[in-house]
Amino acid sequence: NLLDFTLTVRPPKGNREWITRLLDAGVWSLHVPQVDTPEIAQEVVNASLYAPDGLRGMAGVGNHTDYESGPAGETQRFLNEQLHLAIMFESQQAFDHIDEIMSVPGLHAVTLGPSDLAQELGVFGTPDQAKVIDDYRTRLIEAAGRHGLDVSMLVGSIEQGEQWIRAGAKIICYSSEVEILRQGIMEAAARLHAVK
Template identity: 35%
Template sequence: MMLPPNAFKRGLAEGRSLIGYWCSLPGGIGAELLAGCGYDWLLFDTEHALTDVPDILPMLQAVAPYPVSPVVRPASNDPVLIKRLLDLGAQTLMIPYVQTAEEARAAVAAMRYAPRGIRGMAGMVRASRFGSVPDYARRAEEELCLIVQVETAEALARIDEIAAVDGVDALFIGPADLAASMGHSGDASHPEVRAAIEAAIKRIVAAGKPAGILTLSPEFAEACLGWGTTFTAVGMDLATLSTGARALARRFKG
């Protein structure tokens, strides 16, 4: 059996614009519904959601038949969490709150088997198709993709050194935490935050790495695409559900 290809990683390498959607709700049904909606990638979040590591397996299985790439965000830059998600078959991980090149290198090490890293060995895991992928341990790295989140003013100041870390495939800007670190909690649209995001996207691109972001504002998403984002998340399940349900209630209840 062949090592499954990572379409998301290939899309980044080709410089294609990849439009994504954020999944905060656990479970395979919602994931499968969204998998058929036309997005290039879906983010399964275990940092700010009820979704936990065991919940990721049915979500990965639900989207597998569809032409969409799952990206999984562990709760933290923790080698144990990273190892478990990789063993479940996640090929692209987004690591939150990476502040320094040292922290980026730690994430890279957690993604790689020895001698290049510290990922624990296990034979009967879904990632290797339960041992049926020849030389999985030697070749797994070829199809793994690591995204690190830069989401504070301090992290943005270190973009160049973080982007230069071998094994970091892309950098993702977290607008909400960035706004808070700049003294504008809850106001990611503040002009100072917007200017910092624009500058960060351009610096990431200049460093030779793909830049990503999440925004629920279509206008701001278009601006970010114009500044150079390669992978751009433009919606979230809870936000879409809330907006649609409230609009329907207003229509019929006045």
């Protein structure tokens, strides 16, 4: 990988169809949205992992196996070990079930969808948004520590990333590819317009 880190994909929905489609295409890391209950978390694990850890459908040789074949059990074990599965807490309902959700075997990390959560809590766009969401981020970090899960934090600035790394986040999802591209174009345009 050119950037020396694994690219993570957020499926539009955390269902079997999207999860298996992405994994069969060769994705190794998922951030699954809207995991509000332990039952949904279990469905995500079942769709993501081969037996005995889950119920992922068999796909044969393809992108997901780097077009290599091998003994069935060995290949499935390898693919299960390669997968990094993070789930997103984006509702009050998810936080009401935080310990039960994090107890589901097969999860590696948890993250928080700050905008969706703020919207549901009625604080989106208000002066209280940052403090309220930071309180939920702290709750997420504390619960993840109890369950031995890593925390992934979605951040919009380097300073926010530094803040949450110090607080215990192990994975930082910085901005978005569109925003990074937009910032780069704006910087280039400003520099070129300034040339006299």
